[in-house]
Structure formats: C-alpha cells, structure tokens
Amino acid sequence: MGRLIRYEWKKIWQSRMVQGAVLACSVFILFCIYMSIMQLETYDKRGNRITGIDAVREVKKTQEVLLNQEEVNQIVKEYLDYTKNPQTSSDKKEFEFLSEKVYRTWYLPRKEQIMLIKNGYAPLFSETDMKTIFEENYRKDFAQSCVQRKQEMITYEMKNGSVTKEQAQYWMEKVEGYPIIYGKATAWEGILGGNNASWILLIMLVVCIGAAPVFAGEYQSRADSILLCMRYGKSKLISAKILATFLFASSVYIGMWAGVCEIYLAIFGAAGMDLPLEVYYLSMAVSLPLTMGEAVLVVSVLGLFVTWGITALTLCLSAVFKSAYGVIIIDTVMIFSSFFLYSEYFGYGMKHILALLPSSIDDLSFQNYTAYTFGSMTFSLPQTLAAAQIILGVLFVLLAHYKFQSHQVNR
Incomplete structure (x- = not known):
C-alpha cells in the first residue's frame, strides 16, 4: 500500500x-x-509618517499597555485637558479638536490606543466625535462599556434577523469583561x-x-x-x-x-x-x-x-x-x-x-x-x-x- x-x-x-x-x-x-x-505605515514620537522597513523598526518599539480604568482615565483626561486649553486645541474636527502640533506629536503616535478607548465607550454604529464621547464617558467603567457594546451588537443582530433568540443567548454567554491590553x-x-x-x-x-x-x-x-x-x-x-x-x-x-x-x-x-x-x-x-x-x-x-x-x-x-x-x-x-x-x-x-x-x-x-x-x-x-x-x-x-x-x- x-x-x-x-x-x-x-x-x-x-x-x-x-x-x-x-x-x-x-x-x-x-x-x-x-x-x-512596503505599505505598512505608522508615526514616530514627533508625528512624522514613516513607512516600509522604517515602520517595521518603529512598530517593534511599541510597549504593551494594560487598559485598566486608571490608565483609561489618564488618557481621556489628558485629551480633554488639551481640548480645553486654547493653546493646544482647535475647532477642526480632522485634528480631533486639537492643535496641529498636539495632533501630530501626541495624538498620532497614540492613535490606535486612543481609538480603542473611544470605540469602547462609543454607542453602536455611532458617528459621534471623540471629544463628545470622552466628555460624556470620562471616569465611566471602561470594561463594562466594552461588555455592554458587545451585548448591544448581539441584540442588534437578533432584531435584524441574523441570529435567533437561542443563538443570541449563546453569544451573550460568551461575552467576557476581560481586561483589554493594547500593543x-x-x-x-x-x-x-x-x-x-x-x-x-x-x-x-x-x-x-x-x-x-x-x-x-x-x-x-x-x-x-x-x-x-x-x-x-x-x-x-x-x-x-x-x-x-x-x-x-x-x-x-x-x-x-x-x-x-x-x-x-x-x-x-x-x-x-x-x-x-x-x-x-x-x-x-x-x-x-x-x-x-x-x-x-x-x-x-x-x-x-x-x-x-x-x-x-x-x-x-x-x-x-x-x-x-x-x-x-x-x-x-x-x-x-x-x-x-x-x-x-x-x-x-x-x-x-x-x-x-x-x-x-x-x-x-x-x-x-x-x-x-x-x-x-x-x-x-x-x-x-x-x-x-x-x-x-x-x-x-x-x-x-x-x-x-x-x-x-x-x-
């Protein structure tokens, strides 16, 4: 054989x-x-856009950060402080209401981390700007917000006819409030x-x-x-x-x-x-x-x-x-x-x-x-x-x- x-x-x-x-x-x-x-891109600490092999080297420097409530509060507070200071804020939504300098040197190097926090707080399918979301949710339980967002998604899928009531219950049981680590x-x-x-x-x-x-x-x-x-x-x-x-x-x-x-x-x-x-x-x-x-x-x-x-x-x-x-x-x-x-x-x-x-x-x-x-x-x-x-x-x-x-x- x-x-x-x-x-x-x-x-x-x-x-x-x-x-x-x-x-x-x-x-x-x-x-x-x-x-x-070659198409990989990221930003260095000065907010400069880098691509290719240079981006690979920059990415390897990123340290993992546990997004516990203390860390989330600190980042949100820092952002809100910038938006309240006339010297570090602007009315431009494309700069997330920050001055161009702060946007480049503070926001861009942390963009994915900040977006992860924003989306954890944002209502499902929301187009609300970051400033409003952070003002409304400052000091709110981040882990619970992430859990609630998943539950809202499952409810939406059930109302949309994509899952049955039994299947929705199956997914609800899998929702976990485990700590989110950024890296x-x-x-x-x-x-x-x-x-x-x-x-x-x-x-x-x-x-x-x-x-x-x-x-x-x-x-x-x-x-x-x-x-x-x-x-x-x-x-x-x-x-x-x-x-x-x-x-x-x-x-x-x-x-x-x-x-x-x-x-x-x-x-x-x-x-x-x-x-x-x-x-x-x-x-x-x-x-x-x-x-x-x-x-x-x-x-x-x-x-x-x-x-x-x-x-x-x-x-x-x-x-x-x-x-x-x-x-x-x-x-x-x-x-x-x-x-x-x-x-x-x-x-x-x-x-x-x-x-x-x-x-x-x-x-x-x-x-x-x-x-x-x-x-x-x-x-x-x-x-x-x-x-x-x-x-x-x-x-x-x-x-x-x-x-x-x-x-x-x-x-």
Missing part, C-alpha cells in the same frame, strides 16, 4: 501544470507579502489580513489543479480499464490515489501557509500573540473571546479543513467527469464564489448555507455572529464550518471511490 501511495504521490508532483501552479502561487504570495510590508501585534495582524485569507483560496486552487486529473486523467488516457482489471485495481489502488491526493493537498497547504506565517514572524517577531482581538478590530465588537495567536490558529486549522473539503469534492468530480479541465473550472467557480455571491442579498437560511462553502474562508471574520442551532445545541460558524467540511469530505470521498470502482470502462 505504501508503494502505491508513493507512486501516486510522485505522479501528481510530476505534472508540469502542478509544478507551475505551485511556483506561480508561491511567487505571487511572496510579492504580496513584500508589498504589504502591536503586527505579525499576527498581517497573517489575519483580508488579502491573506484570499491566499488560502489560491492555495486551494493549486490543490484542485493537482487533484483534478487523479481519476479524470485515467479516463482520458484510457488506462482506467487496465487499472480496474489489476489485482488491487478496485481496492488498494483507488484508496492509494485518494490518500496520495490528500497528502499532496496537506503538504501544499501546510508548506505555503507555514511559509506565510514564518515570514511575518521573522520580520515582525511574535510580539502581541497574547493580545485580545480588539487590537485588530478597533471599530467593531468581537464575537469570540480570542487572543491574536488563538485567532491565527483557528484560521490556520479552518484553512486546512476547507482545503480537505475542496480536495474531496475535486476527487468526486474527477471520478464523474472525463475531463480534468472541466473539474478545474467547476472548482474555480466554487472557490471564488464569495466574490460574486453577497450573503446580505439572501435570507437567513441561504446566508447560513453560503457560510459553509469552502470559499467562505475568505470572509471569515471574528466580528461575525453567525451561529447554527441543532436541537438544543448551538455552535459558532468556525465550529460548524469545520464539521461540515469533515462530513461532506467523507461523503465525497466515498462517492469518488464508488464511482470510479463501478463505472463501465467500455463505454
């Missing part, structure tokens, strides 16, 4: 199309990482970035290119009649093809995704791994109480599961169709369906179905309150997505095995 798996493994990798796809995807991902680093988690933010989730889709496409000819290629070469007449043609050989394909899919995904993570961590370091997700989603309430490191782990594991899911679907299509190119076309539509199927245009049921497609990994957000209820049990979207890929993957593999084993070779 081991020899058969190695043979099928080598057969997949010997394809020039597969080699070209892996190379092209790797080069594209490296280029995107390079561009994301820079640039490497982890880079890995979680929207474009990076799209890279998983590209990796899935590469996997599909390798998996599409596994059975369809035998039809095209008319080798299926010979293979099925061999001693283990209808048992071990088919199993070897399936196992080799999943090993190929796993190696491509793990290799490329681990490469992305290693590059970001090598450049920015692992600082910020234990920071809460609030430092990434500054303006929205976070649904799951995860740290940045835990969120990256969730995305990484889900990416592997959806890659397995699309691999199983590809094997099933490959056993049904006699053209590998037809299989790749169908896979491409499935993988990139998220770019032209907007869930907000559909009802509750269709939204929940679309969220379980492999392409949904591109839209995976920890601001999402989508949940699934089965009987008396409720599960989050990441949990249900992982379970759906496993269940459907097993079903597609069994169908692929049965279809290739039982098809009529003389037709």
Whole structure:
C-alpha cells in the first residue's frame, strides 16, 4: 500500500501544470507579502509618517499597555485637558479638536490606543466625535462599556434577523469583561489580513489543479480499464490515489501557509500573540473571546479543513467527469464564489448555507455572529464550518471511490 501511495504521490508532483501552479502561487504570495510590508505605515514620537522597513523598526518599539480604568482615565483626561486649553486645541474636527502640533506629536503616535478607548465607550454604529464621547464617558467603567457594546451588537443582530433568540443567548454567554491590553501585534495582524485569507483560496486552487486529473486523467488516457482489471485495481489502488491526493493537498497547504506565517514572524517577531482581538478590530465588537495567536490558529486549522473539503469534492468530480479541465473550472467557480455571491442579498437560511462553502474562508471574520442551532445545541460558524467540511469530505470521498470502482470502462 505504501508503494502505491508513493507512486501516486510522485505522479501528481510530476505534472508540469502542478509544478507551475505551485511556483506561480508561491511567487505571487511572496510579492504580496513584500508589498504589504512596503505599505505598512505608522508615526514616530514627533508625528512624522514613516513607512516600509522604517515602520517595521518603529512598530517593534511599541510597549504593551494594560487598559485598566486608571490608565483609561489618564488618557481621556489628558485629551480633554488639551481640548480645553486654547493653546493646544482647535475647532477642526480632522485634528480631533486639537492643535496641529498636539495632533501630530501626541495624538498620532497614540492613535490606535486612543481609538480603542473611544470605540469602547462609543454607542453602536455611532458617528459621534471623540471629544463628545470622552466628555460624556470620562471616569465611566471602561470594561463594562466594552461588555455592554458587545451585548448591544448581539441584540442588534437578533432584531435584524441574523441570529435567533437561542443563538443570541449563546453569544451573550460568551461575552467576557476581560481586561483589554493594547500593543502591536503586527505579525499576527498581517497573517489575519483580508488579502491573506484570499491566499488560502489560491492555495486551494493549486490543490484542485493537482487533484483534478487523479481519476479524470485515467479516463482520458484510457488506462482506467487496465487499472480496474489489476489485482488491487478496485481496492488498494483507488484508496492509494485518494490518500496520495490528500497528502499532496496537506503538504501544499501546510508548506505555503507555514511559509506565510514564518515570514511575518521573522520580520515582525511574535510580539502581541497574547493580545485580545480588539487590537485588530478597533471599530467593531468581537464575537469570540480570542487572543491574536488563538485567532491565527483557528484560521490556520479552518484553512486546512476547507482545503480537505475542496480536495474531496475535486476527487468526486474527477471520478464523474472525463475531463480534468472541466473539474478545474467547476472548482474555480466554487472557490471564488464569495466574490460574486453577497450573503446580505439572501435570507437567513441561504446566508447560513453560503457560510459553509469552502470559499467562505475568505470572509471569515471574528466580528461575525453567525451561529447554527441543532436541537438544543448551538455552535459558532468556525465550529460548524469545520464539521461540515469533515462530513461532506467523507461523503465525497466515498462517492469518488464508488464511482470510479463501478463505472463501465467500455463505454
């Protein structure tokens, strides 16, 4: 069995199309990482905008700060004192009612930290300016305000019809008032970035290119009649093809995704791994109480599961169709369906179905309150997505095995 798996493994990798796809995807991902680093921007202590490698060095100097009530009060008081002093204030909203000098030297270097505090106090979907919010909430319990904001978001989702009453209760139980720590988690933010989730889709496409000819290629070469007449043609050989394909899919995904993570961590370091997700989603309430490191782990594991899911679907299509190119076309539509199927245009049921497609990994957000209820049990979207890929993957593999084993070779 081991020899058969190695043979099928080598057969997949010997394809020039597969080699070209892996190379092209790797080069594209490296280029995107390079561009994301060059576009990185921050501000130094003088308020000067710096980008690229200089921004990387500046980001590494950031110290973590626990936003307890004393720290929050101090920052809010300092801001309000500036706005009350005629020499350090202005009537310009674009400068947050500060003078240009104070805005550049005090506000810009602390912008994300101040915005995190502002959004913790701000009412849901509020467009109220920072000065008003801080004046109305000075000395108010910051941790409780953050909890209340999440509760308001869950209530809004329930009234909007996005979650049921039972699902709203499920999310309410997950709301925690844990202390918020501010800091820079640039490497982890880079890995979680929207474009990076799209890279998983590209990796899935590469996997599909390798998996599409596994059975369809035998039809095209008319080798299926010979293979099925061999001693283990209808048992071990088919199993070897399936196992080799999943090993190929796993190696491509793990290799490329681990490469992305290693590059970001090598450049920015692992600082910020234990920071809460609030430092990434500054303006929205976070649904799951995860740290940045835990969120990256969730995305990484889900990416592997959806890659397995699309691999199983590809094997099933490959056993049904006699053209590998037809299989790749169908896979491409499935993988990139998220770019032209907007869930907000559909009802509750269709939204929940679309969220379980492999392409949904591109839209995976920890601001999402989508949940699934089965009987008396409720599960989050990441949990249900992982379970759906496993269940459907097993079903597609069994169908692929049965279809290739039982098809009529003389037709």
